[in-house]
Amino acid sequence: LLLRRPRAASSSDLSPAVAVGLAALAQRHLAARGREGAEVLIDCQRRLEEAAGAHPLRLARRDEALAEIARFEGEIVAARVERSRLGLPSFDWGELRRSAPVSREWGEDRGRPIDRFYIDAFVEAHREDLRGAVLEVQEADLTERWGGGAIERIDIVDIEASNPRATLLADLRHAAHIEDSSFDCFVLTQTLHVIADVPAVLREARRILRPGGVLLATFPAASRVCVEYGREGDFWRATEGGVRELFRSAFRDEELSLCCYGNLLTTVAFFEGLACHELEAAEFEPFDPWYPLLFGVRAVKTPELAASASPRPGLVVSERPPGAILLYHRVAEAELDPHRLVLSPEIFSAQMQEIARSSLPLPLADLVAAARGGSLPAGAVAVTLDDAYRDNLDHASPILLAHGVPATFFAVSAASLGEEVFWWDALAERLLGPGARPPELVVRLDGGEHRFATDSAASRRIAHDVLHGRLVECDAAARDSVLSQLTRWAGDAVLAAPRALDVAGLRELAARPGHAIGAHGVDHLALSRQPALAREREIAESRRVLESALGRKVRDFSYPYGDVSASVAGSVRAAGYARAVSCDAGRVGPRSDPWRLPRIEIHAANADRFATLLRAVAAPRR
Numbered sequence: 001l002l003l004r005r006p007r008a009a010s011s012s013d014l015s016p017a018v019a020v021g022l023a024a025l026a027q028r029h030l031a032a033r034g035r036e037g038a039e040v041l042i043d044c045q046r047r048l049e050e051a052a053g054a055h056p057l058r059l060a061r062r063d064e065a066l067a068e069i070a071r072f073e074g075e076i077v078a079a080r081v082e083r084s085r086l087g088l089p090s091f092d093w094g095e096l097r098r099s100a101p102v103s104r105e106w107g108e109d110r111g112r113p114i115d116r117f118y119i120d121a122f123v124e125a126h127r128e129d130l131r132g133a134v135l136e137v138q139e140a141d142l143t144e145r146w147g148g149g150a151i152e153r154i155d156i157v158d159i160e161a162s163n164p165r166a167t168l169l170a171d172l173r174h175a176a177h178i179e180d181s182s183f184d185c186f187v188l189t190q191t192l193h194v195i196a197d198v199p200a201v202l203r204e205a206r207r208i209l210r211p212g213g214v215l216l217a218t219f220p221a222a223s224r225v226c227v228e229y230g231r232e233g234d235f236w237r238a239t240e241g242g243v244r245e246l247f248r249s250a251f252r253d254e255e256l257s258l259c260c261y262g263n264l265l266t267t268v269a270f271f272e273g274l275a276c277h278e279l280e281a282a283e284f285e286p287f288d289p290w291y292p293l294l295f296g297v298r299a300v301k302t303p304e305l306a307a308s309a310s311p312r313p314g315l316v317v318s319e320r321p322p323g324a325i326l327l328y329h330r331v332a333e334a335e336l337d338p339h340r341l342v343l344s345p346e347i348f349s350a351q352m353q354e355i356a357r358s359s360l361p362l363p364l365a366d367l368v369a370a371a372r373g374g375s376l377p378a379g380a381v382a383v384t385l386d387d388a389y390r391d392n393l394d395h396a397s398p399i400l401l402a403h404g405v406p407a408t409f410f411a412v413s414a415a416s417l418g419e420e421v422f423w424w425d426a427l428a429e430r431l432l433g434p435g436a437r438p439p440e441l442v443v444r445l446d447g448g449e450h451r452f453a454t455d456s457a458a459s460r461r462i463a464h465d466v467l468h469g470r471l472v473e474c475d476a477a478a479r480d481s482v483l484s485q486l487t488r489w490a491g492d493a494v495l496a497a498p499r500a501l502d503v504a505g506l507r508e509l510a511a512r513p514g515h516a517i518g519a520h521g522v523d524h525l526a527l528s529r530q531p532a533l534a535r536e537r538e539i540a541e542s543r544r545v546l547e548s549a550l551g552r553k554v555r556d557f558s559y560p561y562g563d564v565s566a567s568v569a570g571s572v573r574a575a576g577y578a579r580a581v582s583c584d585a586g587r588v589g590p591r592s593d594p595w596r597l598p599r600i601e602i603h604a605a606n607a608d609r610f611a612t613l614l615r616a617v618a619a620p621r622r
Contacts, residue, residue, distance in 0.1 A: 096272075103273025106224070111275030115294055117284055118261035119189050119218055120145070122296035125259070128591040129214040129298070130566070132184030137172075137191050139165055147566030149573035149580060149595020154566075155183070173200040181210040188217040190294075192246075193236040194229045199249035202299075206250045211303040215251075219243050221292040222267050243295045251299045262293025322587035323367050323380030324614075327599040330389050330498065331396040338428050338464065340603040341387075345395045351602065351610050352403040355381055359614060363406040363516065364556060367588065368579050368597065374590045381614070383407040384581060384599065386520060386558055388416060388501045393509050406514035410558035410581075412524045413545040414476075415500035422524070423479055424468065425497035430486040431464040432457075435493075443485055445470060445478065472561055475530065476523040503549045510550050518556030519543045519577070526563040527571075535568065540575045555579065569595045 080090055107113040123130075123142045131150035136143050140154050147154075157175075158166040170178060172195065186205050192198050205215050219238050226234040238246065240260060247256055262270075263286045269279055270293055276284075329341035331348045343351075355361050359379040362370070367382040383400070385392050388411035400407050415422060431437075431454070439455035441463055452463035471479050501509065510517045519542040521527070527535045539557070546554045555578040559568070562583025572580045573595045586598030606613060 101273045107273045107275040111277050114270040117276050129185050134185045135183045136187040144566045148593035149569035150593040173197050175204050178208050182208045184213045186215045194234050196235050198246050202250035209301040213301045215299040217297045220294045255300045257298045259296035263288040264291040267291050267293045322589040323376050325382045325599040327601040328385045332391040347607050349399045352405045356403040361405040364408045371588050386410045390499050390501050393505045408516045408518050410518040410520035412520045413542045414522050419499050419502040421495050421497045426483050429497045430490045431460045473529045519554050520558045521560045524560040526561050527568045528563050528565045539571050
């Protein structure tokens with residue numbers, strides 16, 4: 001205002017009352033600002049002029065957007081008119097224009113039903129809750145699939161006496177014969193909607209849980225009517241708000257956490273009866289709150305304020321930061337590394353230096369004990385190396401000692417006794433190594449004959465990848481048979497592949513400060529794929545052989561290929577191991593299952609991000 005010339009006042013500009021009010025307002029504010037009043041007005045004037053200068057540009061942009069919208073609307077109208085002229089509908093339903101679904105069997109006749117993807121994802125995300133005494137409805141497949149060695153007992157509850165798997169018969173609305181505080185976890189998936197009195201079931205679920213126990217339940221938002229229970233026996237579908245309200249009948253808000261799953265595509269696919277493999281993996285990921293498929297609820301029975309009992313130590317949620325167990329394999333220079341097992345000594349040394357500088361390296365046993373006790377220090381990291389290659393002694397160990405980083409080395413007992421080449425390295429060298437190869441490979445496996453073109457590097461890589469996937473699931477005899485066939489096919493050349501550390505080397509490694517030896521099976525077999533007797537031998541014999549060779553106790557186990565199920569983890573626990581590590585990615589905390597510990601694998605593809613990765617998985621020490 002002060003930058004403009006004053007114009008003559010007009011009696012029509014302001015009414016007397018408004019003029020008096022403005023004068024009083026100006027006088028009050030100018031008095032408050034003192035000498036700064038003029039500066040304030042000048043600044044306001046400048047802002048007004050800047051806004052006025054930008055206004056035409058904004059108007060132009062608005063007009064352009066409106067014109068574009070009008071153009072699109074015109075194109076839509078034109079398209080509708082053209083489709084109408086051609087006798088075409090305004091929307092092309094394609095194969096969806098029918099009243100019958102693709103499958104009336106939930107998609108089970110086509111593969112894995114769509115909702116099972118989300119149910120598995122929910123239980124897997126809370127697998128650490130599967131511990132102690134676990135109760136599941138009708139069958140124990142989820143507990144078996146995602147549980148670990150922390151499970152002490154599994155019970156199956158059903159209302160039908162005809163279920164041969166049921167260990168408890170009960171109506172979940174009033175199961176008075178099940179004692180109070182009987183279970184640490186209750187897996188109740190896709191069941192509540194077929195029970196008329198849901199609040200009664202939830203109250204019973206709370207009653208039979210121990211303090212600190214967890215209910216893992218799922219509830220459908222959208223689903224066809226259940227054939228098994230009929231139109232009169234399938235009662236409920238719920239929204240997010242409805243699910244919360246139902247669970248509030250037995251649990252407090254602070255005891256509940258809700259997971260929501262699904263989107264329009266997966267919901268439609270489920271109604272159509274499609275199977276998981278008929279959608280892309282990425283299509284399951286988006287969640288649309290307006291088109292949910294199902295909800296997962298984790299409800300914790302916190303101890304009542306008046307109760308004297310406290311939660312079991314293994315179930316207490318600690319505020320302590322989580323730690324991390326790192327997984328390595330080889331430390332060497334290698335040109336052939338199709339399985340990403342190798343890190344150079346230079347990179348490994350830099351990583352150990354970073355651990356020593358920014359984290360708190362601990363022996364595996366100490367880290368797990370601290371996590372279980374809720375006293376895990378910030379930045380806690382344990383280092384493990386699987387397979388116990390010769391280079392672990394020659395290269396990895398000196399680097400670890402130089403930086404003061406403890407480590408556990410997991411040895412395959414048969415390979416160490418014979419100082420053998422591991423089968424995956426033999427497979428890689430025969431098919432991917434240098435030199436000429438015959439143009440075709442014929443392999444006899446599983447009673448059949450398998451032919452592979454091997455006339456190029458690309459075709460040999462395909463043969464390698466297919467055979468590797470098959471051999472992972474085989475027993476040792478079938479695997480050795482294929483390797484013998486490959487040896488004859490490749491010309492009986494002596495393998496130059498790296499070898500396992502022999503018994504003398506293991507003894508030397510175990511004698512070094514901060515080093516421990518763990519078991520990794522007898523023949524490095526996928527344990528869940530083996531018969532029970534073979535599995536028990538792999539677990540127990542590996543420990544016996546190593547203890548005999550080393551003259552010391554072996555308390556740690558690493559699952560070959562990371563292949564573990566609830567029954568496998570239970571066998572490892574029963575064999576006397578104190579801890580077992582998997583290949584599942586994750587951090588270690590108070591709720592981690594000691595017989596299914598997650599690890600972070602470090603390899604060439606993520607080595608350049610090691611410092612960032614370390615900060616993400618283990619809170620740095622202060």
